[in-house]
Amino acid sequence: xxxxxxxxxxxxxxxxxxxxxxTSKILDFLSKYFDGSDNNYNRGVQFLSSFQDDFxxxxxxxxxxxxxxxxxxxxxxxxxxxxxxxxxxxxxxNYTQNNNSHxxxxxxxxxxxxRSDWATLSAHNNLTMTAVNxxxxxxxxxxxxxxxxIDAKDIxxxxxxxxxxxxxxxxxxxxxxxxxxxxxxxxxxxxxxxEIKTSVNHELGLILNEVKLVDYCCTIDQSDSxxx
Numbered sequence: 001x002x003x004x005x006x007x008x009x010x011x012x013x014x015x016x017x018x019x020x021x022x023t024s025k026i027l028d029f030l031s032k033y034f035d036g037s038d039n040n041y042n043r044g045v046q047f048l049s050s051f052q053d054d055f056x057x058x059x060x061x062x063x064x065x066x067x068x069x070x071x072x073x074x075x076x077x078x079x080x081x082x083x084x085x086x087x088x089x090x091x092x093x094n095y096t097q098n099n100n101s102h103x104x105x106x107x108x109x110x111x112x113x114x115r116s117d118w119a120t121l122s123a124h125n126n127l128t129m130t131a132v133n134x135x136x137x138x139x140x141x142x143x144x145x146x147x148x149x150i151d152a153k154d155i156x157x158x159x160x161x162x163x164x165x166x167x168x169x170x171x172x173x174x175x176x177x178x179x180x181x182x183x184x185x186x187x188x189x190x191x192x193x194x195e196i197k198t199s200v201n202h203e204l205g206l207i208l209n210e211v212k213l214v215d216y217c218c219t220i221d222q223s224d225s226x227x228x
Contacts, residue, residue: 083108122148135224
């Protein structure tokens with residue numbers, strides 16, 4: 001336990017100064033899950049699932065938590081970031097260069113592994129990554145080479161184009177609704193767009209796995225929009 005709290009005291013906190021009150025709450029919440037017992041991977045997943053329920057605002061949390069486990073499955077490092085995500089800490093980068101490691105993090109967007117996640121995995125071939133969303137779905141990936149972004153450039157570009165087209169089409173529909181005087185819910189429209197992007201990221205993982213450039217698997221909760 002002493003080692004755990006010593007580790008927690010060194011965690012990287014990447015949030016605004018006016019939000020520092022949340023830090024102690026998150027670390028306290030974290031310590032309840034990582035109590036020095038085994039099964040730290042399962043504990044990490046459970047923590048992030050519960051975290052997103054307890055800290056959510058407007059159906060999603062404002063924070064993305066990165067938890068790294070070392071090659072012995074021990075809690076190694078953690079960082080607290082804005083909902084848009086954050087980079088690996090220097091401690092994480094230095095460790096994963098020569099050691100197998102596993103990064104578990106939540107995705108406030110609700111999506112599967114993103115292009116930036118795959119870029120990180122490509123740069124660190126010893127790293128496996130798990131993303132957990134607020135539905136409780138779990139997405140796991142590992143790149144098979146450091147040239148993933150080059151080898152799969154056409155695939156990534158195709159999916160980026162698809163997301164751009166979907167975004168443009170949705171914005172056009174919203175503008176048409178406003179110009180025509182129809183009542184509509186911007187939040188609902190934004191949420192639906194996010195659900196589509198979520199499905200696209202999942203589809204991307206499946207295709208990268210199919211062409212054997214990555215290892216990708218997932219467990220999708222029945223309530224997840226990807227499942228419906």
